[in-house]
Amino acid sequence: MKKIVIVGGVAAGMSTAARLRRLDEQAEIVVLERDRYVSYANCGLPYHIGGAIPEREQLLVVTPEHLRATLALDVRTEHEVVSLDRAAQQVEVHDHAGDQRYTLNYDLLVLAQGATPLRPPIPGIDHPRVFTLRNIPDMDAIIATLNEGGQRVVVVGGSYIGVEVAEGLRERGLEVHLVELQDQLMPLFDREMATDLRHHMEAHGVQLHLGTAATKIEEQATGLAIELRNGTCINADLVVLAAGVRPLATLAQAAGLELGPRGGIKVDASMRTSDPKVYAAGDMVEVTDTVTGEPTLVALAGPANRQGRIVADQICGRDSTYSSTQGSAIVKLFAMTAAATGASERTLQRCGMAYRKVYLHPAGHASYYPGSHAMHMKLLFAPEDGRILGAQIVGYEGVAKRIDVLATALRGGMTVYELEHLELAYAPPYSSAKDPVNMAGFIASNLLRGDLALWYADEYEAQAATATFIDVRGPDEYAEWHIAGAINIPLPELRERIDEVRNVAQNGPIRLYCMVGFRSYLAYRVLHQHGFSDVATLAGGVRTFVSYHEVR
Numbered sequence: 001m002k003k004i005v006i007v008g009g010v011a012a013g014m015s016t017a018a019r020l021r022r023l024d025e026q027a028e029i030v031v032l033e034r035d036r037y038v039s040y041a042n043c044g045l046p047y048h049i050g051g052a053i054p055e056r057e058q059l060l061v062v063t064p065e066h067l068r069a070t071l072a073l074d075v076r077t078e079h080e081v082v083s084l085d086r087a088a089q090q091v092e093v094h095d096h097a098g099d100q101r102y103t104l105n106y107d108l109l110v111l112a113q114g115a116t117p118l119r120p121p122i123p124g125i126d127h128p129r130v131f132t133l134r135n136i137p138d139m140d141a142i143i144a145t146l147n148e149g150g151q152r153v154v155v156v157g158g159s160y161i162g163v164e165v166a167e168g169l170r171e172r173g174l175e176v177h178l179v180e181l182q183d184q185l186m187p188l189f190d191r192e193m194a195t196d197l198r199h200h201m202e203a204h205g206v207q208l209h210l211g212t213a214a215t216k217i218e219e220q221a222t223g224l225a226i227e228l229r230n231g232t233c234i235n236a237d238l239v240v241l242a243a244g245v246r247p248l249a250t251l252a253q254a255a256g257l258e259l260g261p262r263g264g265i266k267v268d269a270s271m272r273t274s275d276p277k278v279y280a281a282g283d284m285v286e287v288t289d290t291v292t293g294e295p296t297l298v299a300l301a302g303p304a305n306r307q308g309r310i311v312a313d314q315i316c317g318r319d320s321t322y323s324s325t326q327g328s329a330i331v332k333l334f335a336m337t338a339a340a341t342g343a344s345e346r347t348l349q350r351c352g353m354a355y356r357k358v359y360l361h362p363a364g365h366a367s368y369y370p371g372s373h374a375m376h377m378k379l380l381f382a383p384e385d386g387r388i389l390g391a392q393i394v395g396y397e398g399v400a401k402r403i404d405v406l407a408t409a410l411r412g413g414m415t416v417y418e419l420e421h422l423e424l425a426y427a428p429p430y431s432s433a434k435d436p437v438n439m440a441g442f443i444a445s446n447l448l449r450g451d452l453a454l455w456y457a458d459e460y461e462a463q464a465a466t467a468t469f470i471d472v473r474g475p476d477e478y479a480e481w482h483i484a485g486a487i488n489i490p491l492p493e494l495r496e497r498i499d500e501v502r503n504v505a506q507n508g509p510i511r512l513y514c515m516v517g518f519r520s521y522l523a524y525r526v527l528h529q530h531g532f533s534d535v536a537t538l539a540g541g542v543r544t545f546v547s548y549h550e551v552r
Helices: 010-023 042-050 064-071 136-147 160-171 191-203 250-254 301-315 345-351 399-411 436-449 457-464 475-480 495-505 518-529 541-549
Strands: 003-007 028-033 074-077 079-085 090-095 100-105 108-111 115-117 130-132 152-156 175-180 207-210 214-220 223-228 233-236 238-241 245-247 278-280 329-333 336-342 356-360 376-381 388-395 468-471 510-513 535-538
Touching: 003 010, 010 028, 010 064, 010 301, 028 079, 042 136, 042 160, 064 074, 079 250, 130 136, 136 238, 152 160, 152 223, 152 233, 160 175, 160 191, 160 238, 160 329, 175 223, 175 233, 191 207, 191 329, 191 336, 191 376, 191 388, 191 541, 223 238, 278 301, 329 399, 336 399, 345 376, 345 388, 356 436, 376 436, 376 541, 388 399, 399 436, 457 541, 468 495, 495 518, 510 518, 510 541, 518 535, 535 541
Parallel strands: 003 028, 003 108, 028 074, 108 278, 130 238, 152 175, 152 238, 175 207, 468 510, 510 535
Antiparallel strands: 079 090, 090 100, 115 245, 214 223, 223 233, 329 336, 336 388, 356 376, 376 388
16 A cells, blocks of 8 residues: 655645545545645635635635545645655654654655745835735735724735735725836736736726835834835835745755756656655646746646646556646736736747737627627737747636637647637627637738738837838827827728829838728738738737837
8 A cells, every 4th residue: 555645735735635545545645734724725815805705714625624534635734844854755744733743654755835925035024014825824814904904005016916916905995006026017918918907907096016126114103114116105004925936845955856947846747856756746846838848837726736636647557747838827807807828929039939929909799799898819829830829818708718719729739720710609799700719810820821911019119210101090080199100091092092102102111000900901901902012000900009108
């Protein structure tokens, strides 16, 4: 009978333990969890703070007692593994509840300790009213402080947890400031895709401080004073740190297990570490990026659960392996949704990978059906074969449906040409006959086939010196706002004004645009077939342009 010791619960650890028992009724399975809770919905913590999840108990997935009764697991909470002796195949455990230490032997060991929140090394960071949000006790402490009368909160970090916490605190009616080191919200998104999110959060009363950082936290008579690098000082009752996480790899490192270049535990496709008797899974391991092939750290519940299942399969002799992580993720910001999968443009640039990109603004469902809103989509793909490299979507209804289709397509190695032919569910309340995913495929395929030439918002300054900009929208739209120096030739008038276009452009570059890119695409086809060679249309139209240049 094998004895498997699992260090850590929650996603990876409990996924390993539960599947192990389903596959092997005879194995002795011990789960050691340093906290009081071994299985809970940590992704739901911000929503209980905000009240969307009203009952705390809804976050507690299963108790140790339930796991013992249903799966015969030996679950020991508040038992922290403090050292690992790989030669003796044993761990030293600190039982915090009983205040004693003991050693525990294993045949196989599984490390699933997760990650630990980053705490920037600034004065005052250890003040008792400076919190992180990683587990149930963290959540309880934040709520207790708020219930004591806290009304002003500073959230440090503008990625997933940070914006979710900020939303929850605003839902409680609190004054919320969010500080983010980068000059945008959601730094894992490309900057132009995050602009609408920033406006949306500001419209809901979150006070944003972007492109700066907290440098000091000091207690004063009226609460905490948080000094920022740009000279701003914010008064608050508490601070929530959401500046990211790092792998909790100190135990593994002390035991001599090999770490990867990003500081996580190095594992093979079977989730084995450099010691064949030790497996690791979850936020503490380095994985391979699906698109770039580079080692990376991705702290997401989905990959952690799948890795746990693979560890159990391997222990039970099944040939199951983990290939890569593409980082599919989604977040709610008040009424808006933002989602991404695969590589961002910045990642592709950093890795020196060739790519093309398209933008589009399709409606979440048929525009004639009530409640339709446009979404902002960005699709990245390989120029040589159209293979999908990444996608980002920001909008309202329908974002989750489309990102999941694109995530599946990316995982399957599909191309933009294949997106054209996907048969997706359609009814007016949910989609259009040409689904946004199909539309993304149409535009990208047109680009690669040479039926379309694009120019981009980030090229505007370079283009402005030589190009003639033609706005093909109606005169009212042009009068409301237009790109500086652009002339207005509405699409219905274009064919009759071809000679005017020749005179104005004088054989130089012509750069077309409209609101979202469709009318200017039609204009491109007209001019291209009238012999204009250096002509291109603005990708994503004015809506993408103003997002990139942050025009209000």
